[in-house]
Amino acid sequence: MLRIKKNEFVWVTQVTDSKVYLEDSFGKKISDDIETFEQEWSGIALAIEDIVDAGEPSYKEKYDKGLRKKIFEYTFMSSYMILLFALVYFSWMNDTAISILYKLILLFVNMTGCYIAYTLIKQEKFQINRLAQRFCKVGKHVDCFQVTRSNYSKFFGWLSWAELGIAYFSAVTLWVAIAPISSHWISPLWWLLLLPLPFTLWSLYTQAFLIRKWCLFCCTIVFILWLNALTRSKLDFD
Structure with a gap:
């Protein structure tokens, strides 16, 4: 059974004479006494009943569509990785060892940034994965969902910062992969x-003072952007 508490659905897992045991959408188990439960419960509940023809309409078609989407995503990511490593191999052949090291750091952190931005985009569309469930709502002050779905998460009201983030990190990743260590290529990268x-200062300000909630993924992206800037100074020229 589900109930609504502060606009949130939770499972009622057990009821005793004095306690109601609940589990929220993140798997966190909590309990309330009967009186508190009755005061907070909205009076709305959902019950699951096994009947003939029960199930989501057009489930098979939607399942097949989702499966094709996953196959496309995995194929795209595999092709992207193969292309990336091919570019790295042919573009870095004449680089010094220390330059390759710093470029590898840039590649790794920006690919991580791509993944985090992609996770935030899926979260904005209510496609929550296990990683988001574990890190996006911790305690009273960490709530990625409230941050990413706020009005401050949109650039000019229509383009999300996560979408800009994945475009930015992808651009940096490709640039680092194809760029030899020379002033002609590195100056624009700087x-x-x-x-x-x-943007990092704006992000921290909005989380701390306007939304008053923190997003661990957003803070990780801020850290990556500053790490990019610090690594920038270590790139050499021929």
């Missing part, structure tokens, strides 16, 4: 790595 730093 500015690209510095460009989002004002």
Whole structure:
């Protein structure tokens, strides 16, 4: 059975003479005494009943569509990784060992940024994975969902910061993969790595003072952007 508490559905797992045991959408188990439960319960409940023809309409078609989407995503990611490593191999052949090390760091952190931004995009569309469930709602002050679905998460009201993030990290990743260590290639990359730093201050400000909730994924992206800027100074020229 489900009930609504503060606009949230939770499972009622057990009821005793004095306690009601609940489990929220993140798997967190909580309990209330009967009086508190009755005061907070909205009076709305959902019950699951096994009847003939029960089930989601057009389930098979939707399942097949979802399966095709997953196959496309995995195929795209595999092709992207193969292309990326091919570019790295042919573009870095004449680089020094220390330059390769710093470029590998940039590649790793920006690919991580891509993944986190992708996770935030799925979260905005209510496609929550296990990673989001574990880190997006911790205690009273950490709530990624409230941050990413706020009005401050949109650029000019229509493009989310997560979408901009995945575009930015993808661009940096490809640039690092194809760029030899020379002033002709690295100078634009320097500015690209510095460009989002004002956004990091805005992100921290909105989380701390406007939304008053923290998003661990967003803070990780802020950390990656600053790590990019610090790594930038370590790139050498021929």
